[in-house]
Amino acid sequence: MSFTIGRLISAPLALRVAPAHLVTGALVLAAVSLAVAAIPAAAPLAYTLAGLFLAPVFTTGLVWLTRVLPGGAAPTFVFAGAFLGPVLFSPVVGALRDTFGPAAIPLTLMGVALFDLAIVIGLRRLLRT
Known part of the structure; x- marks a missing residue:
């Protein structure tokens, strides 16, 4: 539900x-929310905010990269990353959960959000936007 509301608000x-x-700020706020989700009592609200x-x-990343990358290659990279991300990170989340227990899930997801944030910051510097 919060994901749908977030899409409506983001337009x-x-x-x-x-x-x-917008992408940078959203990822920072998501990472903070996922860090808070490691506190069991705060997890329901924190996951709602993360969504x-x-x-x-x-969607905003797709629009941004389509505007700044010449030649129309942006959608290819964005969709490839969107499809590849879950394939690569789902086993990592599962393995860390098996090793460290359920408490590892929000921190692992926070790590993914921070990884995405690092990519966005690198793209912003590379593309000078």
Whole structure:
């Protein structure tokens, strides 16, 4: 539900905030929410907020990269990353959960969000947006 609400909120927000800034801010807020989700009592609210914050990342990232990358290659890279991410990281989340227990799940997801944030920051520097 929060993911759907986040998509609805991100549409008008994207008209006021540059796509690169929106994606960066969303990933920072998602990482913070996932860190808070490691506290069991706060987990329900923190996961709800993480869904809200992650909602604009894919669509806004697609718009941003389509604008700044010449030749129309952006959708290919964005969709490849979107399909490859779950394939690569799902086994990591599962393995860490098996090793360290359920408490590892939000911290592992936070690590994925921080990894994505590092990629976005690198792209912003590379593309100078």
